[in-house]
Amino acid sequence: MDCHDTTAHGTAAESAAHPLDDLTAAEITAVRRILEEAGRVAETTRFPLVLLDEPDRAEVAAYRSGDPVRRRVRATLLDTATGAAGEALVDVTAGAVVAWRDLRTDQAPYGQPPLLFEDYEICDRVVKADPGWRKAMADRGITDLDLVVAAPLAAGSFDIPGEAGRRMLRSLTFLRCDEGDNPFAHPVAGLLADVDLIEQRVVRLLDTGVVPVPAECGRYEAEFTGPPRTDLRPLEITQPEGPSFTLEGTLLRWQNWSLRVGFNAREGLVLHQVSHRDGDRDRPVLHRASLAEMAVPYAEPSPTRNWVCYLDAGEYLLGRNANALRLGCDCLGEIRYLDAVLTDDHGRPYTAPNAICIHEEDVGLLWKHTNIFDDMAVQSRRSRRLVVSYIATLGNYDYGFYWYLYQDGTIAFEAKSTGLVQTSGIEPGAGSPYGTEIAPGLLAPYHQHLFCARLDMAVDGQHNTVEEVDVVPIPIGPENPHGNAFTARATVLADTSQAGRLADPSVGRRWRISNPGSRNRMGEPVSYTLVPQPGPVLLSQPGSSVARRVAFGTRHLWVTPYRPERRYPDGDYPNQHQGGAGIPEWLAEEEPLEDTALTLWHVFGPTHLPRLEDWPVMPVDLAGFTLRPTGFFDRNPALDLPATAPGGHCHS
Incomplete structure (x- = not known):
């Protein structure tokens, strides 16, 4: 059963009622x-x-x-x-x-505005009209160009002669068996066309030789995957009295939480003014939170593929690629959808329907204790979270982005990567040290997804300090005669010379954001702790084009003083930029970080070594982080949750 929609659609024509409301x-x-x-x-x-x-x-x-x-x-x-x-x-x-x-796109560092939707059509038309490309296709025995896809791919910056100052795309070629076919099942390997979008012509064609085009289709729709399972019974999620949250314009309230929900073309979903009610006070935690950038660098070194690294927010615009979400498929439960008002290529407004999904989820046990000294008396409470999410499709990949608010004061973010792996062609059975052969002659290159969250912290106010906290063992000695002792060591990040940090699971490293001017009942500064889920940082070599352009990806955490003009970790215009903008630029001069307004830039995400199970469509790969209250409250803030009625269920 699909849950019904009691949607509160955003109105597009009204004037803004709050300084942070989205554009109308x-x-x-x-x-x-x-x-x-x-x-x-x-x-x-x-x-x-x-x-x-x-x-x-x-x-x-x-x-x-x-x-x-x-x-x-x-x-x-x-x-x-x-x-x-x-x-x-x-x-x-x-x-x-x-x-x-x-x-000045004609001068170093040559940054360009992000891509237009019409650029995709220009790229396809220009490539297919180019005589050199048509000959290369004919040499491969491909003559029906109606079923060819000339993919519009961000060009990066590689000091290739004649490219400086041009507005460009690079185009890889894929085939389809019919209009509904999956083109990534049939890459045309060894062929690359570089397109000047202003002159509308191919300025460089690279053909390294014919490789067989993989013939096996990669269809994933129900009619191509055999009879469906018959043993899956209905799972119903209902809230007969409606959801527990309220929406007043962009102001969202739920279980002591309040925040403003925003959406823009570049970052997509943005949370503003996130605060938690504690007694008679609304206590701020975050001024602003968003996914500010994501880099997807690939590992294949062949001449037609060694440039592949996408900046999906700064080049393609995450918000403009948002899906229209569907009940029972993308979101399940008592849903509220919000539309997004965006701008088309011509500067005119349009409405992206159902761009944001808001709902509640049961997430298991929140706390429990069985009192063995009191005739086994049991107390337990179920945990519920509020989910604010959206989904964007960037070419072959689909990304779900989810902000979670919990009843114990925890905030979490999760990115769910799914969709189709990007592919290239190889000789069947040849394999590659840079990817996985997921079907005969079909290679899925190794790659990374490096997400960068922007967190403008406001832990009980605007004056915050960050400490790096490691768990360390104490050497055997007079203070630790039996060798069992360990402690937590906190190191203050005093200035921007210490601003770039690596996660270290071996010492349980996390970062504590405190307010020195606000104390809990034990006299300690109130704080929240950023708990990472660390993976490899950027694997491209230092000095490479990718490393220059994705400098933010070389550390798991950066801390900078808050400035309103510091919006994105790779600068305002990363498309075709040579690199060095954003975080590297801001850290060029040493600035103090203690007891001041701060922005945390947290980098996380999977290094994807594709599996056979990722084809023809990939199950979600999860990555994220958590912000946990650490002495922010004087005791468990979820003690006032009602007990489940005897014989009751955890869902309505």
Whole structure:
């Protein structure tokens, strides 16, 4: 049984009621009109990115309901005839362009605006019209080009002669047996076309020789996978009295938690002003939380593949690739969906329906004790969590992003990677040290998913300090005669010279974010602890193009002083950027980190060595982290949960 939808869809045309509300359709329309009136928009102008210019956290903290709301927007403009680009700061409230800067895409470090949806169509058309590419396909015996996919892939930056300053895509080729076929089952190996999107032509064609195209189809739809199982009985999740959370505009309240739910084209889902009710106080934990970037570098060194590294937020825009979620499939339970209002390539608003899913989940036992000294008296409580999520499809991969709030004050984030592995072709049975042959002649290259969360901390206020906490054994001696003692060692990260940290499971390393000016009942600073799920950091060699562009991926944690202009770990325009923007730039000068407003940049994610079981569609691969209260509360904050009634069930 599919659970029903009592959706609270976001309204697109209303004006913002809070400084952190998402852009409305009316505001997006006004941005384009203001820029037109300022002479900045021509027939060939496109809008790769239109984002709210979020006010400084101090300004937001000072806001009170009913105060006037000033709205500013950062709009990136691109002239598709010349490649010229610029960024405008538009004051929608005043109806004026208040700042403009040219983006020097023709000068080092050559960063470009993110990709447009129309770029994908241009790439496909240009590649298929190129005589050299058509000859290479004919040499492979491929003549029906209607079933060919020329994939539009971010080009990166590799100092290839003639590429500097060009707006480009690189295109790998795939085949389909029919229009519904899975093209990643049939890669055309050894062929790469580099496309100049402004000149609309192939500027470099690389053909390293014919490799057999894998013939076996990779269909995963029900009609191709045999009869379905018949022993799966219905699982119903119902809440007859409705969910326990409330939504007032973007303000979400649940079980002592309150937060504002946001969504933008680049990062997708954003949580603002996350706080927890403690007695008669709403105590802040996070000012802002988002997935600010994700890098997907591949390991295959062949000339047609050694450039592959995608920056899915900065190049492709996570939010613009959000799915329209479906009941009973993507979300299960008593669901509230929120639409997202975004901007198309021409700077006009459109609504992405059901972009955000909000619901509750039972997640097992929260706490329990059996009192063996009191006739086996038992007390237990079930745990419930609030889930705020969305799903984005980036080419072959699908990513689910989930924020979890728990009744004991814990916050967690989880990324679920699924969809299709990217593939290349090899001689059947040849294998490769850089990937897994998942079907005859079909190679799934090794790769990494390096997610980077931006966490603007506000643990009981804006003045925070980070400590690295390790568990260490005590040497045998007078203080530890039997060798059983161990302790926790905390090291303050005092300044940005200590800002880049590696996780270390051997010492249980985690990072404690405290507020020196707020104390718990034991006299210690209140804190939250970031508990990582560590995996390998970036495996590309130092000095490589990938390492320069994905410098944030070389550590599990970076800590920087909060600045409103420090938005993304790889800078504002990472598309085709040579590298060095973002975190490396910010750490060039030493800054103090103690007792101040801080941003944590946490890097995590799997290094994927594909399995046969990942084909033709991949079961979800999980990665994430947890923020746990550590002396933030004076005792277990979930003691007031009601006991389950005798004979009752844990679901409604």
